[in-house]
Amino acid sequence: MSEAGAQRSSPGVLKEPACGPDSPIVRGTAGGRWGRVWDWLRRASARISIRLLAFNMLLVFLPAAGLLYLDTFERQLLIEQERSMVQQGRLLAAALSSGAALDQAAATLVLERLDMRLDARIRIVDRDRNVLADSSLLGPSRRGGEEASGEELSARRYWSYRLGALLYRAYVRLFHSRPESPEPADLYVSATRAAGPEVQAALDGRYGATTRISGGGQRSVNLYSAIPIRSGGQVIGAVLVSQSTFRILQSLYEVRIDIFRVFLVSVAAAAMLSLLLSTTIAHPLKRLRSQAGAILDRRGRLTGHFKGSRRSDEIGDLARALEELTRRLEERMRLVEAFAADVSHEFRNPLAAIRTAVEVLQEVEDPGERRRFVAIVEREVARLEHLLADAREVARIDAGLHEEPPQPVALNALLEDIVSGYRLRLGDRCEFEVSAPREPVLVRSSPERLTQALENLLDNGVSFSPPRGKIRVTMAVDRRTTTIAVSDQGPGIPEQHMSRIFERFFTCRPDADRSAGDHTGLGLSIARSIIEAYGGSIRAANNAGGGATFTIELPLSH
Amino acid sequence: MRTPASSRVAVVDDEENIRETVAFALRREGYDVETFSDGQSALEAFKRGLPDVVVLDILLPGMDGLELCRALRQISEQLPIIFLTSRDDEIDRVVGLELGADDYLCKPFSMRELVARIRVLLRRAALLRTSAPSPDEKILRVGDLRLDLDRYQAFWKQTPVALTVTEFMMLRALAQRPGVVKTRQHLMTEGYPDDTYVSERTIDSHMKRLRKKFAAVDSQFDAIETVYGAGYRFVEKRSSTVS
Numbered sequence: 034m035s036e037a038g039a040q041r042s043s044p045g046v047l048k049e050p051a052c053g054p055d056s057p058i059v060r061g062t063a064g065g066r067w068g069r070v071w072d073w074l075r076r077a078s079a080r081i082s083i084r085l086l087a088f089n090m091l092l093v094f095l096p097a098a099g100l101l102y103l104d105t106f107e108r109q110l111l112i113e114q115e116r117s118m119v120q121q122g123r124l125l126a127a128a129l130s131s132g133a134a135l136d137q138a139a140a141t142l143v144l145e146r147l148d149m150r151l152d153a154r155i156r157i158v159d160r161d162r163n164v165l166a167d168s169s170l171l172g173p174s175r176r177g178g179e180e181a182s183g184e185e186l187s188a189r190r191y192w193s194y195r196l197g198a199l200l201y202r203a204y205v206r207l208f209h210s211r212p213e214s215p216e217p218a219d220l221y222v223s224a225t226r227a228a229g230p231e232v233q234a235a236l237d238g239r240y241g242a243t244t245r246i247s248g249g250g251q252r253s254v255n256l257y258s259a260i261p262i263r264s265g266g267q268v269i270g271a272v273l274v275s276q277s278t279f280r281i282l283q284s285l286y287e288v289r290i291d292i293f294r295v296f297l298v299s300v301a302a303a304a305m306l307s308l309l310l311s312t313t314i315a316h317p318l319k320r321l322r323s324q325a326g327a328i329l330d331r332r333g334r335l336t337g338h339f340k341g342s343r344r345s346d347e348i349g350d351l352a353r354a355l356e357e358l359t360r361r362l363e364e365r366m367r368l369v370e371a372f373a374a375d376v377s378h379e380f381r382n383p384l385a386a387i388r389t390a391v392e393v394l395q396e397v398e399d400p401g402e403r404r405r406f407v408a409i410v411e412r413e414v415a416r417l418e419h420l421l422a423d424a425r426e427v428a429r430i431d432a433g434l435h436e437e438p439p440q441p442v443a444l445n446a447l448l449e450d451i452v453s454g455y456r457l458r459l460g461d462r463c464e465f466e467v468s469a470p471r472e473p474v475l476v477r478s479s480p481e482r483l484t485q486a487l488e489n490l491l492d493n494g495v496s497f498s499p500p501r502g503k504i505r506v507t508m509a510v511d512r513r514t515t516t517i518a519v520s521d522q523g524p525g526i527p528e529q530h531m532s533r534i535f536e537r538f539f540t541c542r543p544d545a546d547r548s549a550g551d552h553t554g555l556g557l558s559i560a561r562s563i564i565e566a567y568g569g570s571i572r573a574a575n576n577a578g579g580g581a582t583f584t585i586e587l588p589l590s591h
Numbered sequence: 592m593r594t595p596a597s598s599r600v601a602v603v604d605d606e607e608n609i610r611e612t613v614a615f616a617l618r619r620e621g622y623d624v625e626t627f628s629d630g631q632s633a634l635e636a637f638k639r640g641l642p643d644v645v646v647l648d649i650l651l652p653g654m655d656g657l658e659l660c661r662a663l664r665q666i667s668e669q670l671p672i673i674f675l676t677s678r679d680d681e682i683d684r685v686v687g688l689e690l691g692a693d694d695y696l697c698k699p700f701s702m703r704e705l706v707a708r709i710r711v712l713l714r715r716a717a718l719l720r721t722s723a724p725s726p727d728e729k730i731l732r733v734g735d736l737r738l739d740l741d742r743y744q745a746f747w748k749q750t751p752v753a754l755t756v757t758e759f760m761m762l763r764a765l766a767q768r769p770g771v772v773k774t775r776q777h778l779m780t781e782g783y784p785d786d787t788y789v790s791e792r793t794i795d796s797h798m799k800r801l802r803k804k805f806a807a808v809d810s811q812f813d814a815i816e817t818v819y820g821a822g823y824r825f826v827e828k829r830s831s832t833v834s
Contacts, residue, residue, distance in 0.1 A: 374678065381677035385699035386608035392702040393616050402615075409608045541652065 081318070082311035089303035099292060103285060110281045115242065115256050118153050122260035122274040125155060129262045135159055135270045140166035153276035157262075158232055160270055197293040235259035235271035254278050317348045321355065328359060335359070335366055369431075375538045376424050379553070383413040383420070416553075423555040427537065430482075430562045437479040439567065441590045444476050444483070444515060445469040445508060451487055452506060455495070463498050469508035474515050477590040478567040486563040489556040490519045490583050496542075496552065497523030497581070514569075515589055520582040525575040534573055535561045557583075598713055599623045603633045603659065604648040604675065609698075613646065616702045617709070630654030634662050644671045644712050646705070649678070657690065664691050669719065671712035675700065694756040697793070703785040711743065711756050718742045733766045734827040736814065750808045757782045758801050761794070765815065765825035774822040798823055 077083050128143055129135060140157040144166045155168040231241030241259040255277050262270040327337045338359035342352035390406040390413070397403055452465050476483070494504045502522040509516050526534055526541075533539045538554040564571045569587035576582055600622045604610045607628070614624045625642065627633035630651045637645075645663065649656035660672055674695035693715075694708050718741055729740040737746040743759045745752045754762065764781035765773055773781075775791040782797065798815060805812040816824050 378677045381698040382606050382609065385675075385677070386606060386612060388699040389609065389612040389616065389702045389705075393612055393619075396619070406612065406615075409612060413608055 081315045082307065085310045085314075086304070086307040089307050090300070093296065093299040093303045103289060103292075107281065107285050110285075111256070111278055114276060114278065114281065115258060118256060118258045118274040118276055119240075119242075119260065121153055121155065122258055122272045125157070125272045125274075126260045126262045129157065129270070129272070130264050135165065135262060135264070137165045144168050153274045156273040156275070158236075158259075158271045158273055160236060160268070162232060162236070165270070196297075197290065229257060229259070229273075231257050231259040232271050232273055235261040235273075236268055237261075238263075238268050241271075313346070314348065317342070317344065317352070321348075321352055325355075335363055338363060372427070372537060376420075379420055379424075379538055380417065383416045386410075386413045387417075420553050420555075423553045423559070426485075426559055427555055427562070430559060430566070437482065439477040439479055441475045442478055442480045442483060443473040444517070444587070445471075445474045447480060447483060448487065448506065448508060448517065451484060451491070455491060459495065461501060463495050464501060464503045465506065466503060467506045467508075469506075470510055474508065474510050475590040476515065476567070476587045478587070482563045483567070486560040486585070487517070487519075489560040490585070493556055493583070494519050494521035494523070494581075497521055499523065510589070513589055514586050517585045517587075518582050519584075520576060520580060522580040525579060525581050526573060528575075531573065531575075535571070560585075597623060598644070599625065599642040600644050600646060600709060601625045601627065601633065601637070601642040602646045603627045603630065603651065603656070604646075605629060605651050606648070609648075609675075613702070613705065616706065620706055622709070630656065630659040634659055637663060637666065641667055641670055643716070644673065644709050646673050646675065646709070648675045660690055660692065669716060671716050673705075673708055673712060691753070692755060701785050704783055707785055708756060714741075715743045715756075719744075731763065731766055733769050733825065734814065735809075736762075736766055736825075738763055738766060747805055747808050747812065752804050752808055754801070754804065758797060758804070761797055762801060762815075762825075765823060769825045769827040772818045772821045772824045778823065794823075 078087065125143065129140065135157070144155060144157065153168075155166075156164050157166045159165055229241075229243060231243045234241030238261050240261075241257075243257045245255050245257060255275050257273065257275045259271045259273045261268045262272060321339070324337070324339050328335060328339070330336045339352060339355040341356035342349040344352070387410050390409045394403060394406045394410075397406065448469055449467065452467050455463070456465055491504065491506075498504060498521045504522075505518075505520040507518045507520070509518075530539070530541045534541070535557050537558040539558075540552060540554040542552055561571045564585055564587065567587060569585060571583065571585050573581060573583050600617050602610055602613050602617070602624060603626075604613070605628050610626045610628065614626050617624045625636065627636065631654050633645075634654065647656045647659060651659070654662075656674060660674075663670055663672065668691075671693045672691070674692050675698055676695055677698040693712055696705060696708065731738040731740055735748045737749075738744070738759070739746075740763065743754070743756055745754050745759060745762060761778050761782045764778055775794040778794050778797075779791065782794070798817070802812065802815055805814070814826050814828060816826050818824055
């Protein structure tokens with residue numbers, strides 16, 4: 034038994050060198066067959082479906098590993114059986130040694146007395162190896178002796194047993210040298226002679242034990258134990274206890290077959306489960322991947338988008354997030370393209386004026402006329418410069434407002450500063466009226482950007498304001514937000530333009546104002562971009578008593 | 592080739608500097624110029640009396656150039672209209688057959704070019720009014736194509752095809768030497784003799800529109816061929832039915 038254990042442990046030792054080329058150090062450089070196999074394995078195991086299958090199979094193989102543990106269990110059972118046999122033999126030997134002589138009658142008598150309580154076959158042998166008594170010949174009730182060789186394991190009828198046996202034999206052939214088969218049990222064919230070496234050992238005064246395979250090609254074996262019978266220091270015979278392991282083996286086989294069946298069902302279940310998981314995880318992921326591949330064409334243009342998904346799981350979430358991402362990207366690209374088109378459009382009018390004016394200048398001699406056209410060229414050049422600066426500003430705000438770290442800004446102080454600057458610059462042109470809270474009103478933003486947004490609103494108010502008109506700036510605070518309203522006494526916003534005044538390049542100014550080149554139609558849209566970047570909002574409305582009011586709402590910093 | 596000095600040109604543009612400069616230059620050429628800064632006031636003035644040619648900016652406050660053009664076509668089918676555009680994507684809408692623009696220029700345009708176009712449109716209008724063919728009529732026939740070089744009129748298999756002046760000039764350049772490839776550069780100087788600031792892509796859109804206009808008359812039209820990497824050529828394909 035211990036020998037078999039030693040053999041079983043050997044495969045691990047044998048396999049060790051085979052793992053060598055797999056080690057990371059060798060893998061990188063050596064390449065070769067193992068390198069390729071490793072690469073293939075790595076690629077294969079990188080696929081989610083394969084991994085799912087592997088994990089599921091791992092779970093299934095855990096009970097299968099239990100099959101192997103059963104061998105240890107079997108060994109222990111057999112040792113127990115042998116021990117009990119030896120026990121029985123000793124008792125018997127002790128009983129027989131009390132008598133002076135060992136004869137057939139005494140031996141038979143002892144056996145008959147014991148028969149009902151023994152589950153092994155017991156033979157009593159004299160010094161000349163003649164069988165004096167045999168428990169199997171005593172009666173019809175022969176329990177637990179050697180089984181008839183013709184009897185089949187009932188389990189063999191099952192296909193699962195045959196499949197299992199096939200796999201087991203393959204396993205044994207691969208990893209074990211063939212176990213030494215015990216000698217067949219034909220030593221005891223004769224009912225009157227006991228010729229086995231264990232009997233000889235017992236007669237020599239030692240304990241003798243042998244395992245012999247049963248006839249009929251079964252895996253069940255018979256255990257033979259021979260115990261010497263001593264009388265007065267002399268060995269006068271031996272008790273030969275033999276028992277088939279058939280019963281133990283049969284129940285173990287049944288357990289094995291049950292486990293094997295569970296294993297087969299589990300393999301099928303694992304395969305199904307992997308397939309299911311693969312269709313619910315790997316397949317939709319693959320679809321997302323193919324969609325991702327189709328989104329940009331070879332020139333890097335956005336041509337497609339993610340299709341989204343109605344699935345309610347995480348992959349559905351991912352698909353929807355990607356759809357939203359591409360949708361916003363498309364929107365963004367559309368805006369950028371529209372902005373580029375708008376910019377080129379806005380540049381063309383001043384360019385057209387400059388070009389025609391220059392052409393006219395070439396043909397006109399009158400100094401008064403020439404001054405007029407030179408002035409046109411100058412105004413339009415100034416307008417182009419203004420446009421260029423504003424367009425750059427828009428691009429900068431679009432690209433990197435978030436690059437300037439927002440900091441707490443005391444909005445009321447900032448507002449006072451800005452308005453004092455306007456008062457200084459404009460003098461009597463406009464009157465400013467500011468009402469703001471005394472205590473600091475803090476918002477998180479970049480002070481420069483916020484100044485720019487407020488100035489754009491004030492510039493807008495000033496430009497529409499009549500001479501000496503009043504511009505009223507009102508600041509109010511509630512729990513979470515602050516609002517700043519800039520109100521002018523200008524003509525107000527025509528209702529049909531109300532929805533468009535924050536659009537880039539949209540203007541609805543008197544003609545003369547536009548030709549002066551100070552207004553690009555970008556001021557309000559820049560203000561909106563800035564305010565929205567800091568989580569605020571901006572809106573416009575006409576006052577009941579005339580003029581327009583622009584209202585900024587910004588979240589307070591806490 | 593002098594245009595009658597009494598010809599009246601209306602300039603509709605909301606850009607004051609452009610309006611003033613164009614008006615000044617046209618007056619120097621001897622035209623009688625009216626200027627309007629928006630579509631509404633222009634339309635009201637035109638209802639009282641039509642000018643001989645209208646120079647029309649597309650983007651106008653209130654009623655824009657396209658609306659004004661449609662309204663004008665209700666009044667007169669013949670009135671020559673030349674558009675000023677500053678957006679590439681507007682051109683297709685302007686030159687679309689249904690709108691009936693006679694020609695257009697992209698901003699920034701050359702004043703000389705504008706003057707030349709106005710002259711062509713006025714002459715074409717004058718010739719169309721006098722329906723009697725002049726004795727020294729100049730006609731170019733290539734296959735199924737017939738070009739009336741004075742009236743700037745094109746016919747395909749006897750059917751008139753409404754072309755803008757620019758399109759006509761480019762087609763004439765192609766049809767004068769059938770089978771010969773004309774580069775984009777060449778077509779550009781033919782179409783815009785006084786303007787060097789036209790992009791080569793513009794030629795492609797012209798060719799596309801030319802094909803579209805002819806295809807509207809004859810769905811089998813394939814006389815304008817693209818020669819990749821070189822330019823375009825006119826292929827003479829005389830149909831068997833037409834003499």
